[in-house]
Amino acid sequence: MTEITRRAALGASLALPLMAPALRAQALTRLRVSVIPVLDVAPLHAAIRHGYFAAEGIEIDTSATTGGATGLPGVVAGQFRMAFTNTVSALLGVREGLDFRFAAAAVRSQAAPPDNMAILVRKGSGITSGRQLEGKRVASNTRNNVVWLRGMAWIDKTGGDWKKVTAVEVPFPQMADALAGGQIDAGLFSEPFVTAALQTHGDKLERIGWFIQETAPSSSVAQYVAMKEDLEKNGEVFERFARGLHKGTDWVNERLGKPELLELISGFSRVPVERLKDCGFTVYVKDVTEAEIAEVIATMTRFGLGGRYPAPSELIFRTAKA
Amino acid sequence: MAGGTIAAPRRFRPTSGLFLVLGLFLLWEVSARTGMVDSPNWPPLSRVLAALVRDTLSGEMPMLVASTLARMFVGLAAGTLAGVALGLLFGASRFAARMLGPTVELLRPIPIPAIIPPLVLFLGLDNTMKVTIAAITAFFPVLTNTAQGLRAVEADQIAMARTFGVPAWRRLFRVTLPAILPYVMAGLRVALALALVTTVVAEMIAGEQGVGHYLVLMQFAGRAEEMYAAVLVLAVLGYALNRGFLWLERRLIGWFFATGRNG
Numbered sequence: 001m002t003e004i005t006r007r008a009a010l011g012a013s014l015a016l017p018l019m020a021p022a023l024r025a026q027a028l029t030r031l032r033v034s035v036i037p038v039l040d041v042a043p044l045h046a047a048i049r050h051g052y053f054a055a056e057g058i059e060i061d062t063s064a065t066t067g068g069a070t071g072l073p074g075v076v077a078g079q080f081r082m083a084f085t086n087t088v089s090a091l092l093g094v095r096e097g098l099d100f101r102f103a104a105a106a107v108r109s110q111a112a113p114p115d116n117m118a119i120l121v122r123k124g125s126g127i128t129s130g131r132q133l134e135g136k137r138v139a140s141n142t143r144n145n146v147v148w149l150r151g152m153a154w155i156d157k158t159g160g161d162w163k164k165v166t167a168v169e170v171p172f173p174q175m176a177d178a179l180a181g182g183q184i185d186a187g188l189f190s191e192p193f194v195t196a197a198l199q200t201h202g203d204k205l206e207r208i209g210w211f212i213q214e215t216a217p218s219s220s221v222a223q224y225v226a227m228k229e230d231l232e233k234n235g236e237v238f239e240r241f242a243r244g245l246h247k248g249t250d251w252v253n254e255r256l257g258k259p260e261l262l263e264l265i266s267g268f269s270r271v272p273v274e275r276l277k278d279c280g281f282t283v284y285v286k287d288v289t290e291a292e293i294a295e296v297i298a299t300m301t302r303f304g305l306g307g308r309y310p311a312p313s314e315l316i317f318r319t320a321k322a
Numbered sequence: 323m324a325g326g327t328i329a330a331p332r333r334f335r336p337t338s339g340l341f342l343v344l345g346l347f348l349l350w351e352v353s354a355r356t357g358m359v360d361s362p363n364w365p366p367l368s369r370v371l372a373a374l375v376r377d378t379l380s381g382e383m384p385m386l387v388a389s390t391l392a393r394m395f396v397g398l399a400a401g402t403l404a405g406v407a408l409g410l411l412f413g414a415s416r417f418a419a420r421m422l423g424p425t426v427e428l429l430r431p432i433p434i435p436a437i438i439p440p441l442v443l444f445l446g447l448d449n450t451m452k453v454t455i456a457a458i459t460a461f462f463p464v465l466t467n468t469a470q471g472l473r474a475v476e477a478d479q480i481a482m483a484r485t486f487g488v489p490a491w492r493r494l495f496r497v498t499l500p501a502i503l504p505y506v507m508a509g510l511r512v513a514l515a516l517a518l519v520t521t522v523v524a525e526m527i528a529g530e531q532g533v534g535h536y537l538v539l540m541q542f543a544g545r546a547e548e549m550y551a552a553v554l555v556l557a558v559l560g561y562a563l564n565r566g567f568l569w570l571e572r573r574l575i576g577w578f579f580a581t582g583r584n585g
Contacts, residue, residue, distance in 0.1 A: 037539060063447055064530050064539070074528075077443045173541045177361050196544045200362040270543035 028059040029237055033224070034071025034083035035062045037269040039116070039191055039276075040107045040222055041084055042261065043284055045268045047248030056240035072100070075227060082241075086146035087220040087296050088305070094315065095307040099228035102320040104242045106222045107282035108292070114280035115213035116221075117147065118194045119154060120179060121186045123206045130160025136185035139170035139178060144305060146212075146221055149296075151188040152303045154211035162303065180204045191279040192271045199275065210280075216299065220292040221282055223320065231317045242319035249284045256281065287322035365546045373547035374554060382536075387555060390532035393449060394521040397456020398513060405461045405513075406506060409468025410498075419469070430462045434520040438527055447528040455524045460513035464506060471505025472498065504578040507571050514567055518560055 035041045044060065047053050053060050063080065065071050071083030072093055082103055093100045109115055121127040127136070133155055140148040152162040170178050175187040176197035188211060189197060197205055212219065224245070231238055255261040262276045293312035300306060309315075347367055353359045354366040377383040411418045412426075434455060445451040475498060483493045525534025533552050540549040572579065 037542060062530070063528065064535070065528055073439070073443065074447065077446075079442070079446045173363070173544065177363055180361070192544065196362075270539055270545060270548075272543075272545070275544065 030059045031081045032061045034080040037064050043248035043252045046251040047244045052247040053244035056244045082224045082226045086222045088146045088149050090225045100225045101228045101317045102223045102288045103226040104224040104320050105285045105288045109212040109219050111217045113210045115210040116191045116280050116282040117212045118207045119209045119211045120205050130155030130158035134160050134164040137166045139184040139187045141172050147188050150212040153215040157215050176201050195278045220296050238319045246286050252284050288316050288320040363546045369547045370550040374551035386533045386536050393452045394456050394517050397453040398460045398517050401457035401460025402464050405464025406468050409465045412469035413472025435523050452524045456517045456521045459517045459520045463509040463512040467505045467509030471502030475501040504575045
């Protein structure tokens with residue numbers, strides 16, 4: 001008996017160091033997150049690269065889609081635990097009865113220019129305000145998302161009637177060509193497409209406004225969204241996620257405009273560093289406030305996206321609160 | 323000199339399709355260089371080729387192509403097996419054809435990209451979904467061609483095998499399957515071209531895999547050279563797959579073409 005115990009002890013002492021990496025890998029909780037390869041998800045990638053999630057016992061598996069709204073059905077179906085998505089798309093899902101909750105904060109618009117999104121028109125078109133866009137074609141990457149909503153709000157604020165504007169869907173990569181070619185009269189651009197459009201079509205296009213910053217400075221743009229049931233059941237996992245993400249946010253905020261950050265973003269988005277240097281960034285934040293969600297719901301209601309929404313306090317899970 | 327004539331070296335005639343391809347490439351280069359098409363999204367072919375060389379030498383493009391092809395071929399194999407099995411059932415049993423026919427005819431015309439969203443819901447975003455897409459793409463053309471082939475197998479062949487007392491399973495493998503192989507191959511050729519398209523479309527919609535994802539990523543990163551390099555690779559891949567399939571077809575069912583029929 002004693003001999004067997006010794007053998008077992010000897011075996012275990014030899015095997016354990018060999019098994020350690022496997023055991024550590026087993027201990028990590030795997031979270032699959034739907035992301036868009038844009039500037040806004042830099043904190044997530046920073047946290048992955050610098051091991052902030054691993055330190056929390058989390059392994060993040062990202063899956064890139066080209067639009068935030070594409071990731072939400074994946075969250076409903078259980079394919080993703082979370083999706084990075086714009087606030088408006090998430091709230092529309094909630095309005096339709098889907099139990100989305102804000103699990104972690106991501107970005108807000110800037111308090112002052114330059115911002116991450118801008119409205120561009122053709123040079124010489126004479127268009128400088130929403131009033132002059134009445135009866136014209138304005139492109140948004142998707143209808144009924146944050147880009148469209150704030151674009152319509154900008155038209156309204158600058159004297160136009162948003163209902164008299166023809167909103168057309170044009171993907172960001174094609175927007176500059178469509179605008180320069182005269183297929184649309186204005187485009188609601190997001191970075192890095194603002195910079196790309198002005199760099200490559202600078203002789204033809206010009207920026208006439210920062211449509212989010214000018215209508216709603218420091219307003220809600222995007223968050224990480226999860227299902228209410230999952231959050232309530234596995235709140236501790238999401239707390240660890242939020243802690244790791246916050247460290248990533250700090251890392252990013254400490255390096256704004258610095259080569260390290262631009263290289264990180266270029267790594268996952270494949271956008272050349274030279275282009276990123278000129279981009280306007282959003283504000284990377286760590287909390288979602290009730291006031292910002294209430295403001296988005298109020299704006300959505302003004303622009304035809306009203307309905308029955310729960311109170312903002314119910315929509316923000318504790319991991320997304322300050 | 324036994325065995326035949328010496329083949330004359332092949333020369334490109336002015337009517338060769340290759341000249342049109344070269345002409346289009348030239349037009350691409352000139353239109354981008356001279357500003358005929360003035361957009362950063364229309365880079366000269368030479369820069370696209372340079373990007374292709376870079377991505378190939380870095381090993382990224384070969385890896386992407388290999389992963390796309392692996393998914394496509396696994397799906398193609400699964401879809402072909404299922405298509406042949408159900409096609410045989412359709413061809414052999416009128417009852418089965420009556421029962422399942424309307425369902426197949428309803429599902430067959432649905433464009434494959436239209437069923438990707440529900441498949442994402444049930445199968446996720448990874449290989450399972452993409453392989454299933456390729457399998458469904460292969461399934462219908464193979465199914466219909468197999469059933470059609472079975473009906474076209476000459477009754478005399480089956481009757482003769484029966485007369486000689488060939489057991490049913492042997493008749494299937496020695497008479498029926500070889501006889502319907504040209505039809506299955508014809509279905510497979512259609513499926514092959516479509517499977518590449520649908521696999522890439524599935525990769526473009528979701529997940530971080532394959533040439534399709536790379537194409538979209540480069541488009542959103544504003545790297546037109548790399549994006550068109552992926553498009554060129556897909557064009558060459560489609561062409562090579564078709565040529566390879568024709569070669570295989572001649573090897574497998576040479577006897578069919580020797581009878582003067584055309585696949």
